[in-house]
Amino acid sequence: MSLTKDLGKFVADLSPNRIPEEAARVARMGIIDCIGTMIAGRNEDCVHIMREVLAPGAGQATITFGKDKGPAPETAWINGTAAHALDYDDVGLRGHPSTVLVPAILAEAETLGRSGADVAVAYIAGYETWAELFRRDTGLLHKKGWHPTGLYGAVGAAAACASLRRLDADKAAQAIALGASQSGGLMANFGTMTKPFHAGKAAHAGIMAARLAEAGFTASTDALEHPQGFLSAISVEGNPDRAGETKAGKEWAILSQGIGIKKYPTCYCTHRAIDCMLDLVAANPIRADEVAKITVNISDYFATVLRNHDPQTGLAAKFSMEFAMASGIIAKRVGLRELSDPFVQRPDVQDLMRRVEIVTTTEYDPDLAGGAFADSVQVELASGRIMQGEPVARATGHASRPLTEAQLYDKFADCLDAGASDIPAEILFKRLQAIQSTSARELTALH
Numbered sequence: 001m002s003l004t005k006d007l008g009k010f011v012a013d014l015s016p017n018r019i020p021e022e023a024a025r026v027a028r029m030g031i032i033d034c035i036g037t038m039i040a041g042r043n044e045d046c047v048h049i050m051r052e053v054l055a056p057g058a059g060q061a062t063i064t065f066g067k068d069k070g071p072a073p074e075t076a077w078i079n080g081t082a083a084h085a086l087d088y089d090d091v092g093l094r095g096h097p098s099t100v101l102v103p104a105i106l107a108e109a110e111t112l113g114r115s116g117a118d119v120a121v122a123y124i125a126g127y128e129t130w131a132e133l134f135r136r137d138t139g140l141l142h143k144k145g146w147h148p149t150g151l152y153g154a155v156g157a158a159a160a161c162a163s164l165r166r167l168d169a170d171k172a173a174q175a176i177a178l179g180a181s182q183s184g185g186l187m188a189n190f191g192t193m194t195k196p197f198h199a200g201k202a203a204h205a206g207i208m209a210a211r212l213a214e215a216g217f218t219a220s221t222d223a224l225e226h227p228q229g230f231l232s233a234i235s236v237e238g239n240p241d242r243a244g245e246t247k248a249g250k251e252w253a254i255l256s257q258g259i260g261i262k263k264y265p266t267c268y269c270t271h272r273a274i275d276c277m278l279d280l281v282a283a284n285p286i287r288a289d290e291v292a293k294i295t296v297n298i299s300d301y302f303a304t305v306l307r308n309h310d311p312q313t314g315l316a317a318k319f320s321m322e323f324a325m326a327s328g329i330i331a332k333r334v335g336l337r338e339l340s341d342p343f344v345q346r347p348d349v350q351d352l353m354r355r356v357e358i359v360t361t362t363e364y365d366p367d368l369a370g371g372a373f374a375d376s377v378q379v380e381l382a383s384g385r386i387m388q389g390e391p392v393a394r395a396t397g398h399a400s401r402p403l404t405e406a407q408l409y410d411k412f413a414d415c416l417d418a419g420a421s422d423i424p425a426e427i428l429f430k431r432l433q434a435i436q437s438t439s440a441r442e443l444t445a446l447h
Helices: 003-013 021-040 045-054 072-084 097-112 116-134 148-164 169-180 194-214 230-234 268-283 300-305 321-330 347-353 405-418 425-433
Strands: 291-299 356-361 376-381 386-388
Touching (some): 003 116, 003 148, 003 169, 021 072, 021 116, 021 405, 045 072, 045 194, 072 194, 097 116, 097 148, 097 194, 148 169, 169 194, 268 321, 268 376, 291 300, 291 321, 300 356, 321 347, 321 356, 405 425
Antiparallel strands (some): 291 376, 376 386
């Protein structure tokens, strides 16, 4: 069995008529949501710095759905960083698939003049490649310090771009191997500009891997499964499945795993608890000054990811359960306007954060990597009254609790408003809904 070669063959053989209709729908949802978060994040400092330092020259790829264009590799790097800058992009497969795949695919598809149908095929090629790696090691990569988005993303983006470039099975396998050698991302950098950089760098890596492979650049076609290869190198417990049957193309992970669309612009590890808190606040008016203690029950894995207990910036607050709970009570929401430095630094927010206690469990839900069977919140008032929220097993927006089309559009419109979009939300949303009957270049047109 050669996993790398098998994936190369899968990517080379994939075509629009082989993709289930529901898989195309999920891909379309991921593309729409990612473009929304990309536009919302395009004015963040990290994106401005990336644009200044990379200084992309002339090219055909559209930078953050604006007026400027650049070469595909640099554009994907910038756009991936923008899409992940607010941590509002979708989740799945222990990471953020669309924030890597979409920037790489769109930049290269525009450059190559590919169709929207090609974009959808490339997305599914990248997703299924990512999923094949994800299922081969049940270890929790965050515990070893890895950011899975940067690890799996470079490989998935390489597969997606190999699909766009219509590489044969051998060259697609070499592109995947080249992507694997560009994988990276450390959890220690969460809460800084470097976390979204991981996504952008993975998108850039995917484009370069496919281009180099097409030009004859060589890589080992057992790079994923080799004892000194990708799976062994990243494994937490040192026992990945390196020899099992390749399921990509035989079982559709995009149907069984899906993607979760974020309702809140914070780390996904906060979302179930936020749902619980907002339900509690809706049913029981709570003033911050009467709260004695907030107790949040989550897994130890989620607690490890949520490393910022005393955030002072909006960026750091994205990885703080303390902030999420305080915002839920004080603002009765956790949205883009709350994830700002002035709101985070408000005395009442800072004070309430200090009254949050995290209680952890090691009993994991086998169907939710690293998560407990449910997260819950309890609020104790100074009067002695205790209010217990209903435990939440799946966050709003999870594949099993998907957002409605109206909710997806509302988030999309909010994102485009936050990013001062050059294209009206209703026009771009309709264009993206019909992605399979248009071209990549038409998708980004400003008119």
